[in-house]
Amino acid sequence: MAELCTACGHEVRLDHFKICPSCGHYFPLNPGERIALIGDEGSFVEMEGTMVSANPISLAGYEEKLEENRKKSALNDAVTIGRCTIEGDAVIVGVMAFSFMGGSMGSVVGEKITQALLEGALEGVPVILCTASGGARMQEGIFSLMQMAKTASAAALLEETGTPLFIVLTNPTTGGVTASFAMLGDVILAEPGAIIGFAGPRVIEGTIGQQLPEGFQRAEFQQEKGFVDAIVNRTDLKRTLSFLIRTHRRGEVSHVG
Numbered sequence: 001m002a003e004l005c006t007a008c009g010h011e012v013r014l015d016h017f018k019i020c021p022s023c024g025h026y027f028p029l030n031p032g033e034r035i036a037l038i039g040d041e042g043s044f045v046e047m048e049g050t051m052v053s054a055n056p057i058s059l060a061g062y063e064e065k066l067e068e069n070r071k072k073s074a075l076n077d078a079v080t081i082g083r084c085t086i087e088g089d090a091v092i093v094g095v096m097a098f099s100f101m102g103g104s105m106g107s108v109v110g111e112k113i114t115q116a117l118l119e120g121a122l123e124g125v126p127v128i129l130c131t132a133s134g135g136a137r138m139q140e141g142i143f144s145l146m147q148m149a150k151t152a153s154a155a156a157l158l159e160e161t162g163t164p165l166f167i168v169l170t171n172p173t174t175g176g177v178t179a180s181f182a183m184l185g186d187v188i189l190a191e192p193g194a195i196i197g198f199a200g201p202r203v204i205e206g207t208i209g210q211q212l213p214e215g216f217q218r219a220e221f222q223q224e225k226g227f228v229d230a231i232v233n234r235t236d237l238k239r240t241l242s243f244l245i246r247t248h249r250r251g252e253v254s255h256v257g
């Protein structure tokens with residue numbers, strides 16, 4: 001099925017990588033597509049797939065908005081977690097969906113990310129989290145902000161066990177997700193051109209009264225500033241993750257060929 005590229009306007013046919021063949025623009029991947037790309041075929045087993053959000057601050061219209069997003073995205077919330085293998089190695093993965101309320105982190109996203117990290121810590125299995133988020137889910141008020149501390153604490157527990165956390169930042173990763181677990185990986189990868197930041201450029205320009213440099217908050221800029229370790233093409237993502245898993249095994253001498 002042909003679709004219009006949002007970057008170059010050409011009508012293009014996309015394969016499973018979903019990269020525009022005309023201009024190289026990266027289309028967003030939903031969690032199922034991302035997992036199919038990095039996991040071994042048929043190896044994925046979802047965890048906590050039926051968890052749904054309550055309305056913790058009794059905000060009018062929130063339940064309807066959740067229902068609308070569940071229907072639109074065929075997801076129960078903005079992250080999918082589970083187990084799979086990558087080139088035969090067991091991992092725990094979490095993949096965020098920007099299509100579900102802008103990938104915002106509420107109680108369900110925070111709880112599922114935390115469970116993924118704690119499972120990894122318990123079993124000594126590497127955790128891979130692919131982020132895409134506008135930030136905290138304002139509809140859950142303080143419960144949303146609390147997820148930053150909760151996920152960061154879980155990442156610290158994982159680290160204490162000496163189990164690696166690999167982050168894949170995809171477009172866009174901003175706000176409370178950037179300010180918590182997304183920056184706590186042992187290795188932080190990013191997709192080319194992804195916007196990565198905390199506040200948006202307009203807010204920052206308004207606050208500091210200065211114009212921001214070209215390419216501000218793009219993955220390449222963040223790599224130059226030391227926030228991102230490597231920018232990885234989507235076509236190389238599985239191979240790169242497999243390499244990282246093999247080279248970060250605890251207490252073993254790696255023979256990577």
Ligand SMILES: [Zn+2]
Nearest residue numbers: 005008020023
């Ligand atoms: Zn294009």
